[in-house]
Amino acid sequence: MLTEGDRRPDETVLGALYEQQAPRLQAFLTGMLRDPDLAREAVQSTFRKALESAGNVRTESLKAWLFQVAYNEALALRRRQGIEAKSLKRLSHIPRNTPPEAEEQLILEESLQRVRAALHNLPQEQARVVRLRIEQDWTFARIAEELDLPLGTVLTRMRLALQKLRKQLEAPE
Amino acid sequence: MTADRDDNLTWLAYQYVANELDVAGRQDFEARLADDQDARDALADVVLIHQALDIAPTETAGKVAPATNARPRPTRPAGAASARTSPRFVIPAVTALALLVVVSLLMQPDPAENVAENGADSAAAPVAIAPGDNGPADDASSLIVLWHDLHADEELAEGDTAGFVDETAPATEAIPDWMFVALNASDEAPTDLDEMDMENGDGPWPADTAEEQL
Numbered sequence: 001m002l003t004e005g006d007r008r009p010d011e012t013v014l015g016a017l018y019e020q021q022a023p024r025l026q027a028f029l030t031g032m033l034r035d036p037d038l039a040r041e042a043v044q045s046t047f048r049k050a051l052e053s054a055g056n057v058r059t060e061s062l063k064a065w066l067f068q069v070a071y072n073e074a075l076a077l078r079r080r081q082g083i084e085a086k087s088l089k090r091l092s093h094i095p096r097n098t099p100p101e102a103e104e105q106l107i108l109e110e111s112l113q114r115v116r117a118a119l120h121n122l123p124q125e126q127a128r129v130v131r132l133r134i135e136q137d138w139t140f141a142r143i144a145e146e147l148d149l150p151l152g153t154v155l156t157r158m159r160l161a162l163q164k165l166r167k168q169l170e171a172p173e
Numbered sequence: 174m175t176a177d178r179d180d181n182l183t184w185l186a187y188q189y190v191a192n193e194l195d196v197a198g199r200q201d202f203e204a205r206l207a208d209d210q211d212a213r214d215a216l217a218d219v220v221l222i223h224q225a226l227d228i229a230p231t232e233t234a235g236k237v238a239p240a241t242n243a244r245p246r247p248t249r250p251a252g253a254a255s256a257r258t259s260p261r262f263v264i265p266a267v268t269a270l271a272l273l274v275v276v277s278l279l280m281q282p283d284p285a286e287n288v289a290e291n292g293a294d295s296a297a298a299p300v301a302i303a304p305g306d307n308g309p310a311d312d313a314s315s316l317i318v319l320w321h322d323l324h325a326d327e328e329l330a331e332g333d334t335a336g337f338v339d340e341t342a343p344a345t346e347a348i349p350d351w352m353f354v355a356l357n358a359s360d361e362a363p364t365d366l367d368e369m370d371m372e373n374g375d376g377p378w379p380a381d382t383a384e385e386q387l
Contacts, residue, residue: 023221024214024221025217027216027217027218027220027221027224028213028216030220031186031190031216031217031219031220032206032216064210067210068208071207071213108221111221111225112224115221115225115226116226119226130226131226134222134223134226135226135227158187159183159184162183162184162187165218166183166215166222169218169222
């Protein structure tokens with residue numbers, strides 16, 4: 001775990017940070033790049049740069065700095081490769097070329113399982129909207145029509161559900 | 174960070190991920206990602222939520238140990254299709270079928286025994302116990318079989334016991350002696366027509382005396 005204070009991060013601290021943040025960094029970069037493989041490449045280059053220049057960063061701001069580096073990496077990759085926006089639904093079916101590390105995958109899977117468990121605890125009407133929108137890829141307009149609900153009701157249910165699911169992802173840091 | 178701001182940020186991140194923002198809204202949000210860690214966290218969380226709900230467990234099942242509270246997939250019921258195609262159901266079924274065939278073949282009675290015990294199968298009797306080169310013994314056996322066939326036919330004609338024969342009774346007990354005498358006589362008679370004395374009425378038909386007179 002990270003230590004508090006003015007001490008400069010060393011490789012051990014960065015290693016722990018990698019284990020802790022790599023899945024979230026991967027998700028953040030996937031959201032920006034819309035390509036899991038490219039996001040993984042960006043995560044690797046982010047930590048390479050972190051190792052090279054983390055000596056100048058205070059540990060309490062290390063996480064934000066890491067995401068800042070990742071953000072810049074994503075922008076650079078997009079410029080280089082001319083990434084176009086694609087839907088995440090389509091991207092989720094793109095196979096990974098390189099499997100993630102076991103430790104990293106375990107951390108990721110724990111997060112995903114918490115979300116799946118949280119979906120069970122959602123009110124039924126909210127869970128239904130989430131499933132139809134994300135799993136079935138229905139538009140909100142279609143969901144409203146099929147469920148015979150006002151569009152505003154459907155959107156409200158989705159917002160509330162996302163809030164509750166996010167809380168399940170709040171891992172101890 | 175207030176709850177309202179958190180809610181709006183989550184919703185904004187969701188719209189960004191789902192491509193529901195216009196170009197301006199998209200650029201604004203990406204500019205925010207440059208220095209707003211809450212926005213970055215919101216984006217990462219929304220992507221993870223999508224992954225959790227969108228990736229089938231089978232895609233990750235081989236990579237990590239299964240969790241205890243995995244959400245069931247809204248796909249076909251487990252075992253619905255596998256029960257039809259799984260080898261663990263096919264192999265025992267085929268084995269049982271093969272055993273059934275073998276047992277039924279073993280249980281099928283031998284035609285020779287059937288004739289000897291039942292005697293009602295008149296078509297099979299001459300084949301099963303055909304006269305051979307063993308002399309009177311074979312002839313006697315044929316006689317026994319024919320005798321039983323005769324009685325079986327009588328019983329069937331009378332609507333009696335459907336041709337069943339008393340298997341406990343000795344086979345030769347009810348056969349009259351004259352049948353054995355006739356059998357011996359036919360053995361002594363010549364079987365070649367050339368050896369027969371037609372003029373003395375020896376042959377398969379009686380001598381026609383009227384024709385001889387012509």
